[in-house]
Amino acid sequence: xxxxxxxxxxxxxxxxxxxxxxxxxxxxxxxxxxxxxxxxxxxxxxxxxxxxxxxxxxxxxxxxxxxxxxxxxxxxxxxxxxxxxxxxxxxxxxxxxxxxxxxxxxxxxxxxxx
Amino acid sequence: xxxxxxxxxxxxxxxxxxxxxxxxxxxxxxxxxxxxxxxxxxxxxxxxxxxxxxxxxxxxxxxxxxxxxxxxxxxxxxxxxxxxxxxxxxxxxxxxxxxxxxxxxxxxxxxxxx
Numbered sequence: 001x002x003x004x005x006x007x008x009x010x011x012x013x014x015x016x017x018x019x020x021x022x023x024x025x026x027x028x029x030x031x032x033x034x035x036x037x038x039x040x041x042x043x044x045x046x047x048x049x050x051x052x053x054x055x056x057x058x059x060x061x062x063x064x065x066x067x068x069x070x071x072x073x074x075x076x077x078x079x080x081x082x083x084x085x086x087x088x089x090x091x092x093x094x095x096x097x098x099x100x101x102x103x104x105x106x107x108x109x110x111x112x113x114x
Numbered sequence: 115x116x117x118x119x120x121x122x123x124x125x126x127x128x129x130x131x132x133x134x135x136x137x138x139x140x141x142x143x144x145x146x147x148x149x150x151x152x153x154x155x156x157x158x159x160x161x162x163x164x165x166x167x168x169x170x171x172x173x174x175x176x177x178x179x180x181x182x183x184x185x186x187x188x189x190x191x192x193x194x195x196x197x198x199x200x201x202x203x204x205x206x207x208x209x210x211x212x213x214x215x216x217x218x219x220x221x222x223x224x225x226x227x228x
Contacts, residue, residue, distance in 0.1 A: 093213070
């Protein structure tokens, strides 16, 4: 059974700091991995999608890596800003019988202090 | 380009009532999935619809049901509401399956059962 874990559960950093969020999964049979951002009471915003055949993806100040063999992904945020404060969720896309579904980690709550 | 639209944004219902939530996917997306988010359980897969067919269902009781129309819009229904059904219900659409395709989420419907 696939399980996704995110560490740390919460993180508080001063503005301008570079930071790394971690995501681990127990079964390497994934199709892709997505990182999402969720603001309080809102839906999910997709940040990056890494296909199972890829090692990393970059978008602006964000860089996500994927190591399927070790069951790990990291989200690197450069030069953090107060607007980056949110909960960050990773999710792996897995096969479920004739279709697919996402299995989510419990998230990392990030606070960037001005 | 319009995103995933969920209506209504907020609902308050009484125990024992039933409720219907609506989701309009991104134009051209044929797959619609539903997830339940609660503080205790996090994000959990409810079901996925593709070409008007339910492809799979998560570990939820039969009170949770849904359907997809020919225009890919989807509805989910919860009958005989319980207090524990209070949650944020999120809909996600995808253009296709396999590793190339990620999910785009709507803003969610916040259901409160009193």
